[in-house]
Amino acid sequence: MSTGLEALIPVVNRLQDLVFNTIGSDTLDLPQVVVVGSQSSGKTSVLENIVGRDFLPRGSGIVTRRPLILQLINVDAPPAETNPTSTDSPAVGSEWGEFLHLPGRKFYDFSDINREIQNETLRLAGNNKGISRQPINLKIFSPHVVSLTLVDLPGLTKIPIGDQPTDIERQTRSLILEYIAKPNSIILAVSPANVDIVNSESLKLARQVDPDGKRTVGVLTKLDLMDHGTHALDILSGRVYPLKLGFIALVNRSQQDIQTNLPLKDALRHEQEYFDNHSAYRNISHRCGTLYLTKTLNTLLMNHIRDKLPDIKARLNTLMGQTEQELASYGETTFIGKENRGSLILQLMTKFATSFIASIDGTSSDISVKELCGGARIYYIYNDVYGTALSQIDPTADLSTRDIRTAIRNSTGPRASLFVPELAFDLLVRPQITLLAQPSQRCVELVYEELMKVCHNCGTRELSRYPRLQAKLIEVVSELLRERLGPTSAYVESLIAINQAYVNTNHPSFVGAATAMTSVLQDRQSRELDASQHIKSLRLDEEQSDISSNQSDLQNTSTATGETQTHSRSRSSADSAISDIPTGPSSNGVTSGPGGNKDSFLNYFFGKEDRNLGMNGVISRSDKSRSLQVNSFSSTINEETPGVNGFSKSTDDENLSDREYLETELIRRLITSYFNIVREMIQDQVPKAVMHLLVNFSKESIQNRLVAELYKESLFDELLHEDDNLAEDRAKCAQRLETYRQAAKIVSEVI
Incomplete structure (x- = not known):
C-alpha cells in the first residue's frame, strides 16, 4: 500500500474512472485542475505544452464544445523491443492515449486522438457549434508527463458566429461555473498578456467562486506579443491582481510555428531561452515557463488531494448511507419465492x-x-x-x-x-x-x-x-x-x-300559537308606535317652519296671522286624527274588556268566546276604519323599516285585511x-x-x-x-451503492 504523495493522483484517477464508468458524473467532487480562458487566449497551447504533444483540435470559433477530462499518467519508458509495431517511431510508441468510451483501445498516433475528440464532440454536441455538458474522458500515458488531472472547458465567447446558438455565452458561462464552483477544484485561469488584465474574463469568473484567490492559479500567455518597452512584472509579482497561488508566465508557439509543425520540444526550449534572455524576466526565469507550471500544478494537486481526502471519505459515507436507504425503499430483491407471495x-x-x-x-x-x-x-x-x-x-x-x-x-x-x-x-x-x-x-x-x-x-x-x-x-x-x-x-x-x-x-321547543301571536301583536304595536312618532315629527317640522316664516316676514302681519290660524286648524285636525289611532291591541279589531286586550284577541283567533266581540266575530266598522287609518299613516314606514325578526308588510299585504295579515304572519x-x-x-x-x-x-x-x-x-x-421502471431504478441504485463501496475501499488504501 503506497502512502507517498505521488500515489494520491493515481488514486483520484481511479476514483474518477470508477465514478464515470458506473454513474456517469462526478458525484464525489474529486480534486482536479480546471482550465478556463477566453477564445484565442492560448488555452489549447498551454495544455499541449504540458502534454508535449499536438492532440487537441484547433480552428476558428468554439472548438472545445465538450468538457475534456484529461488524465496524465507517468509511466516508465518500455524497452525498444517491446514497443508495438507501427509506423510510429519507438519514442512515439512509448506514449499512447485511451478513451473511457472506447475501453481497451489504445491510440498511439496522437492525430487519431485528435480525430476521435472531434468525432465524439460531433456525436453529442452536433454540427451547429453548440456545446454539451457530457464530458470526454481521455487518459494519456507517457514517460514525459507528470501525473495530473486537467479539465479543458469551452473558451469564453461574447458574440455568436455562424450557426452558433444565440445564447452561446450564457451556456458557456453556466458550464464553466458548474466546474469551477466545486470547492475541490483548482482553477487555472489563462489570460493573454497583450490584453489588459482587468478585462480578463477567466479571472472575472474565478473571482465569483473564489473571491479570496485561494485556489486560483493565474497563467499569462503571449508575453512575446506585448508592445516593446512593456512587461508584465507587476502582474507576475501580484501587485496588480493578487492571487494566493500567484501568476506563471508562458510563451506559446506562434501561429507560424504551428503551421510549420515546430516540434513542441523545440518550442519549450525557445520558451525558456526567451525568459532567460529577457531583461525584465531573467531574474524570475526559474519561475516561468511550461516546465515550472507543470511541476507547480503537480505539487498543488497532490497537496490539495491530501487535504481533501478526509472530506471525500466523509462524503462517501454519506452517499453510501443515502443510497442504502433508497435501495431499501425499492426492496432488496426482485425474486420472491412462491411460499412467500x-x-x-x-x-x-x-x-x-x-x-x-x-x-x-x-x-x-x-x-x-x-x-x-x-x-x-x-x-x-x-x-x-x-x-x-x-x-x-x-x-x-x-x-x-x-x-x-x-x-x-x-x-x-x-x-x-x-x-x-x-x-x-x-x-x-x-x-x-x-x-x-x-x-x-x-x-x-x-x-x-x-x-x-x-x-x-x-x-x-x-x-x-x-x-x-x-x-x-x-x-x-x-x-x-x-x-x-x-x-x-x-x-x-x-x-x-x-x-x-x-x-x-x-x-x-315549538313556539306555539299563543306565543307566536303575542310576538305578532308586539311587532304591530311597535310599527304603529313608529307611525305615530313619525306623524308627531312631521308636526314639529311644520311648527318650526311656521316660526321661521313668521320671523322672516314681519312686514305682512295680517297675512301671517291668517296663515297662523290656518296652521292651527291643521294641527287641530291632525290631533283629532291621532286621537283616533288605537295604541293597544284594540286596533286589531278587539274591544278592550275586563279580561284584558291580549286574552280577548287570542280567544278570538283560537275559537274561544269573547262577549266584547260583535256577532259571529265580525269587526265593527268603526274599529276597522281606525285600523285603516293606522295602515295609511304607517305605510311609508313599513316599506322601509322591517319589523321584528324581519317581518313587515310587503306589496302582497296591501290588499289584506287586518285579520288576514295577522293570520299570515302567525302561520x-x-x-x-x-x-x-x-x-x-x-x-x-x-x-x-x-x-x-x-x-x-x-x-x-x-x-x-x-x-x-x-x-x-x-x-x-x-x-x-x-413496475419495469422501478426495477431499473433499483438496479441503478444498487450499482451506485457498489461504486461508492469500491471508492471507499480505494480511499482507505491511502488514509
Whole structure:
C-alpha cells in the first residue's frame, strides 16, 4: 500500500474512472485542475505544452464544445523491443492515449486522438457549434508527463458566429461555473498578456467562486506579443491582481510555428531561452515557463488531494448511507419465492388498510401541512360546509303572503273560519322541510369524495413496486365506498321523509300559537308606535317652519296671522286624527274588556268566546276604519323599516285585511319555529348517519373486503408483477451503492 504523495493522483484517477464508468458524473467532487480562458487566449497551447504533444483540435470559433477530462499518467519508458509495431517511431510508441468510451483501445498516433475528440464532440454536441455538458474522458500515458488531472472547458465567447446558438455565452458561462464552483477544484485561469488584465474574463469568473484567490492559479500567455518597452512584472509579482497561488508566465508557439509543425520540444526550449534572455524576466526565469507550471500544478494537486481526502471519505459515507436507504425503499430483491407471495400480499394489504384508517383517524405519519385531508376534512365538511349551508336556508323565502293566505282560505272550505286553521300550517310546513334534503345529500357526497381521495393517496413506496396490486387495492376499496354511498344517501333521505310524515307541534321547543301571536301583536304595536312618532315629527317640522316664516316676514302681519290660524286648524285636525289611532291591541279589531286586550284577541283567533266581540266575530266598522287609518299613516314606514325578526308588510299585504295579515304572519312564524326544530335535528343526525353507515363501516370492513377479493393464489403472479421502471431504478441504485463501496475501499488504501 503506497502512502507517498505521488500515489494520491493515481488514486483520484481511479476514483474518477470508477465514478464515470458506473454513474456517469462526478458525484464525489474529486480534486482536479480546471482550465478556463477566453477564445484565442492560448488555452489549447498551454495544455499541449504540458502534454508535449499536438492532440487537441484547433480552428476558428468554439472548438472545445465538450468538457475534456484529461488524465496524465507517468509511466516508465518500455524497452525498444517491446514497443508495438507501427509506423510510429519507438519514442512515439512509448506514449499512447485511451478513451473511457472506447475501453481497451489504445491510440498511439496522437492525430487519431485528435480525430476521435472531434468525432465524439460531433456525436453529442452536433454540427451547429453548440456545446454539451457530457464530458470526454481521455487518459494519456507517457514517460514525459507528470501525473495530473486537467479539465479543458469551452473558451469564453461574447458574440455568436455562424450557426452558433444565440445564447452561446450564457451556456458557456453556466458550464464553466458548474466546474469551477466545486470547492475541490483548482482553477487555472489563462489570460493573454497583450490584453489588459482587468478585462480578463477567466479571472472575472474565478473571482465569483473564489473571491479570496485561494485556489486560483493565474497563467499569462503571449508575453512575446506585448508592445516593446512593456512587461508584465507587476502582474507576475501580484501587485496588480493578487492571487494566493500567484501568476506563471508562458510563451506559446506562434501561429507560424504551428503551421510549420515546430516540434513542441523545440518550442519549450525557445520558451525558456526567451525568459532567460529577457531583461525584465531573467531574474524570475526559474519561475516561468511550461516546465515550472507543470511541476507547480503537480505539487498543488497532490497537496490539495491530501487535504481533501478526509472530506471525500466523509462524503462517501454519506452517499453510501443515502443510497442504502433508497435501495431499501425499492426492496432488496426482485425474486420472491412462491411460499412467500401470500404473506407478502397480506402484509401489503394490511399496510394499505392501516394507512386508510390512519388517514381518517388523524394518526398517519404523512400528515399534510398544506391542506385539510382525511378525518380533519370530514370534520370540516360536517361543521363548516354542511352547517353553514343549513343555517343559510330561509324557511319561508319561497312562501309569499299570497301563498299563505291562499292556503288558509283553501283549508277553511266553503265557510268562514272562526280561528286560524291548523291544516294550513300543516300543509305549508311539510314542503319547507324538503329544503333540508339537498344540502344533506351534498354532505354525503362530499364525505364520499374525501374517502375516495384518501383511498387513492394510501400508496406507500413499497407498494409502488407493484402497480397492479396497488390498482386492485384502490379498485376494491372504491367499490366498497360506492356500495355504501347508496344506503347512506337513502337513510339521509328517509330522515327528511320521517320529519315530513308527522308534524309534532307538541315539541318542547315549538313556539306555539299563543306565543307566536303575542310576538305578532308586539311587532304591530311597535310599527304603529313608529307611525305615530313619525306623524308627531312631521308636526314639529311644520311648527318650526311656521316660526321661521313668521320671523322672516314681519312686514305682512295680517297675512301671517291668517296663515297662523290656518296652521292651527291643521294641527287641530291632525290631533283629532291621532286621537283616533288605537295604541293597544284594540286596533286589531278587539274591544278592550275586563279580561284584558291580549286574552280577548287570542280567544278570538283560537275559537274561544269573547262577549266584547260583535256577532259571529265580525269587526265593527268603526274599529276597522281606525285600523285603516293606522295602515295609511304607517305605510311609508313599513316599506322601509322591517319589523321584528324581519317581518313587515310587503306589496302582497296591501290588499289584506287586518285579520288576514295577522293570520299570515302567525302561520309564517309557526313555520319558522318548527323548521328550526327540524333543522337542528337534521344537522345533528346526518353526520352521525354518515359516520355510521359510510365512514366507520368502511374502516371496519376494508381489511376483510381486501382479503376476500384479492387473496387468491391465481392472482398472485399478476398482483406481484413489478413496475419495469422501478426495477431499473433499483438496479441503478444498487450499482451506485457498489461504486461508492469500491471508492471507499480505494480511499482507505491511502488514509
